[in-house]
Amino acid sequence: MxxxxxxxxxxxxxxxxxxxxxxxxxxxxxxxxxxxxxxxxxxxxxxxxxxxxxxxxNPLARALTTARTHMIALVIADITNPVYAEIVRGAQETAIGDGYTTVLIDAQESDRVERAAIERTMSTVDGIVLASSRMSDSAIRMFAKQRPVVVLNRAIADVPCVVTDNPRGTRRAAEHLGELGHDHITYVAGPEASWPNGIRWRSLLEAGMELEIKVRQIGPYSPTIEGGERAAEELSARPATAVLAFNDQMAIGLIRGLTRRGVDVPGDVSIVGFDNILAADLVTPGLTTVAAPFYAAGSAAARHLLTMIEGAPGHTGRPMVLPVRLVVRHSTAARNLSPGRVRPPWVRQRPATQPAAPLP
Amino acid sequence: MxxxxxxxxxxxxxxxxxxxxxxxxxxxxxxxxxxxxxxxxxxxxxxxxxxxxxxxxNPLARALTTARTHMIALVIADITNPVYAEIVRGAQETAIGDGYTTVLIDAQESDRVERAAIERTMSTVDGIVLASSRMSDSAIRMFAKQRPVVVLNRAIADVPCVVTDNPRGTRRAAEHLGELGHDHITYVAGPEASWPNGIRWRSLLEAGMELEIKVRQIGPYSPTIEGGERAAEELSARPATAVLAFNDQMAIGLIRGLTRRGVDVPGDVSIVGFDNILAADLVTPGLTTVAAPFYAAGSAAARHLLTMIEGAPGHTGRPMVLPVRLVVRHSTAARNLSPGRVRPPWVRQRPATQPAAPLP
DNA sequence: CAATACATGGCAACCCGTTGCCGTGACGCC
DNA sequence: GGCGTCACGGCAACGGGTTGCCATGTATTG
The missing domain is CATH 1.10.260 (434 Repressor (Amino-terminal Domain))
Structure with a gap:
């Protein structure tokens, strides 16, 4: 036999x-x-x-002639940041639904690592989603010339983009702080290479104009809890009563750093973050923050990429904008001006200011 | 021209x-x-x-003849769980160091999703790291026959494994609770398909014997904050004074669930978790937990896989065991038996027990 | 100076599918 | 009956590298 x-x-x-x-x-x-x-x-x-x-x-042999590997790359800035978990889930799920495998790349907040990884991967994938890329616009456009690319959390001309509504989120945060009587907002900046960082600051400037709230910026700091703690140090030297942080991790670091220094949040300082990560609901006080639909964002980016891969022209007009909402918890409160209260050293360094006029 | x-x-x-x-x-x-x-x-x-x-x-064309894609797959149980971020970093960094790209797959705690993803990916990668696989031993062995495989957070005969020292970690947690006067420990179980879940429970049984601490188990629950909150419900019906949770997320859920019900942690109940995720230090009270070197684990698993890919025989003897340590924060405290104190309804349901004899 | 070893480069087969093109036979239609 | 269509299957040429083997020329050795 x-x-x-x-x-x-x-x-x-x-x-x-x-x-x-x-x-x-x-x-x-x-x-x-x-x-x-x-x-x-x-x-x-x-x-x-x-x-x-x-x-x-054998998918490789097939790819050799069809020039389709049925893999897409998803590049994220920092796998340590929980918002990317949602993005990954969203992208991966829609990719799988279409029979595509996702190659995840963690750029570790480094433009160099990011480029190198993409260069190594590019020829084995059919397209790329860049989530919070730290590369220059021109570098991204170069990649986009060679492969379908969709950019997430960033707007670049001539490249399809998916973003969350940062201006509106920032505006909502500013309004919220204004309503609580704050007439100064300090923006604690994240990475300079981060696109949302820029737009959030500019949006805050604009909102400040309209709402008659003064704004200033400190930073940049690393977009981590540790970065937030560093910022708390500087904030001791240049006190504030209302802070908008680049993201939740920094906001949490701020809360910790300030609390450790005896500053009461939200009694002395109100703090608002961005992203609404799970931990925002875990810290004490709970963090007021701008929430965005990251799962949907990842999914939308992947969807768009897949249609491009199938031959559709990339929609390079206006970026796709996803709605945001303000989640109010307990890290923000009315500015404390009660006369009987002993001012903490915190605000004693600055001349007292008038309570802001109620907003229209 | x-x-x-x-x-x-x-x-x-x-x-x-x-x-x-x-x-x-x-x-x-x-x-x-x-x-x-x-x-x-x-x-x-x-x-x-x-x-x-x-x-x-063109790496694909090269792979066709060399049968080497220079890609490895890393399968994780749940990208939402921050411990995997560390593992991913560790694995990815050593992979990149050797010129390999990492394909990350999120199994979403589902044995089905996991299998399907591996089947789709297997032929395009040179090897696979299974981190906290939810598949059966036999399924894993089947894959291991076709490609080099290293298993993380699990021990399987005939397959190279990297694990953390669960018995020792559990033992340290039990000792710690024993020293605080606790003579009962409730284990809140995670997924039944999780290997660490089983070994932690068995280790607790053993430690309980030696330390003369009674142990019991409730669950299983989903290994998430929500799962922990569920467990808090059941714990209301069957109170405890000391709890060991399958992981930190569940422990955090427990703290929240119990606190919401008016139970004081650690006054009424001491809680210990596993993993030492970042959030363990963020919650109030800070979570006492068993820390493990996940970055090193990811790195070691990848290293081992790479040597196997280069032709070395897989080291299938004893699994590689990584040391752990107990991080004591504020979710554990001496069992409260002071006569003057009003017993919360919490412990009133049970007959008072003797304080445990001091340990040798 | 012959004999041998070595460095270097080319030929051609191979890896595993995919696809344009053609041949064959069956069927329908006028 | 002659002819055009169509379904089906095979041939062979790819796609982009890799590699065993051989040919050539040069350096080494006795």
Missing amino acids: PDHTRPPDKRVTIYDVALEAAVSPSTVSRAFSRPSRVNSETAERIRQVAERLGYRT | PDHTRPPDKRVTIYDVALEAAVSPSTVSRAFSRPSRVNSETAERIRQVAERLGYRT
Whole structure:
């Protein structure tokens, strides 16, 4: 009796199947990639033989001729930041739904690491989602010329983009602080290479004008809890009563750093963050923050990328903007001006200011 | 003047370079893959021509003959869980160091999703790290027969494994609670398919025997904050004074759930978690927990996988065990038995027990 | 100076599918 | 009966590198 088992290291190819099914390799190939092109009975027979032999089509060999690997790259700035978990879930799920595999790349907040990783990966993927890229616009455009690219959390001309409504989120935060009587807001900046960082600051400037709230900026700091703690140090030297932080991690670092210094949040300082990460609800006091639909953002970016890969022209007009909302917790409160209260050293350094006029 | 620019959609191949450098394609190939095999001057010339033409070797075509894609898959149970961020960083960094790209797969705590993803990916990667796999031992062994596999956070015979010292961690937690006077410990279980879940419970049983502490188990619950909050419900019905939770997320959920019900942590109940995620230090009270070196674990797993890929036999003897340590914060305290104190309804349901004898 | 070893580069087969094109036979239609 | 269509399957040429083997020329050795 002949040994029908093949050595385990040898992969089964269409040629093996063809031999066994007594057809040509091309017919086997078509039976899988273009079933309509082959007689349904033949196809069925081939499929059964393939099954019996344990044949799996080799995606690499296929990719060589079709120039489709059915993989997309998802580059994120920092896997340590929980917002990316949502983005990854969203992107991965829609990719899988279309039969695509996601290659995740953590750029570790480094423009260099990011470029290198993309260069290594680019030729093996059909397209790229850049979530919070730290690269320059021109570098991104260069990649976009070679492969379909969708940019997330950033707007670049001529490249399809998905962003959250930063201006509106910032505006809402400013309004909220204004309503609580704050007439100064300090923006604690994140990475300079971060696009949302820039737009949040500019939006705050604008909102400050309209709402008659003074704004200033300190930073940049690393967009981490530690960065926030650093910022708390500087804030001791240049006190504030209302702070808008680049993101929740920094906001949490601020709360910790200030609290450790004896500053009461929100009694002495109100703090607002961005992103509404899970931990925002865990800290004491709970963090008021601008929430955005990151799962949807990841999903939308992937969806768009996939349609581009399928041949649709990239929608490079206005970026797709996702709505945000302000989640009010307990890190923000009315500015404390009650005369009986002993002013903490915190605000004693500055001349007292008038309570802001109630907003229209 | 002839047009030397090539159409942008046409990729530059070794044939183009060969033509331009007046050598054969095989020499170009060797200039890159086996430089010692070709005259250094020729190699240099080829490299310059390649540079000028913008040639990049196509990894897919290379993989077709070498059967090496220089990609490894890293499968994690839940990207939402921050411990995996560390693991990913560790694995990715050592992979990159060796010129490998990491394909990350989020199994979403689902054995089905995990299998499907691996099946789709297996043939395009050189090896797989399974971090906290939820699949059966036999399924894992099946994959291990087809590709190098290293398992993380789990021990399986005949497959190389990297684990943290769960028995020791559990033991330290039990000792700590014992020293605080607790003579009962409730284990709040995580997913049944989770290997650490099983071993932690068994280790607790053992430690309980030796330390003369009674133990019991409730659950399983989802290994998330929400799961912990669920567990808090059940804990109301069956009170405890000391709890060991499967992981930090559950422990945090417990703290929140219990606190909301008016139970004081650690006054009424001491809580210990596992993993020492960042949030453990953020909640109030700070969470006492068993810390493990996840970055190192990810790195070690990748390192081991890479040596296997390079042809070394997988070290399938004893699993590699990484040390752990107990991080004591404020979620654990001496069991409160002071006579003057009004017992909360919490412990009133049970007969008072003797304070545990001081441990040797 | 002959004999041998070595460095270098080319030829051609191979990896595993995909696809344009052609041949064959069955069928329908005038 | 002659002819055009169509379904089906095979041939062979890719895609872009890799590699075993051989040919050539040069350096080494006795």
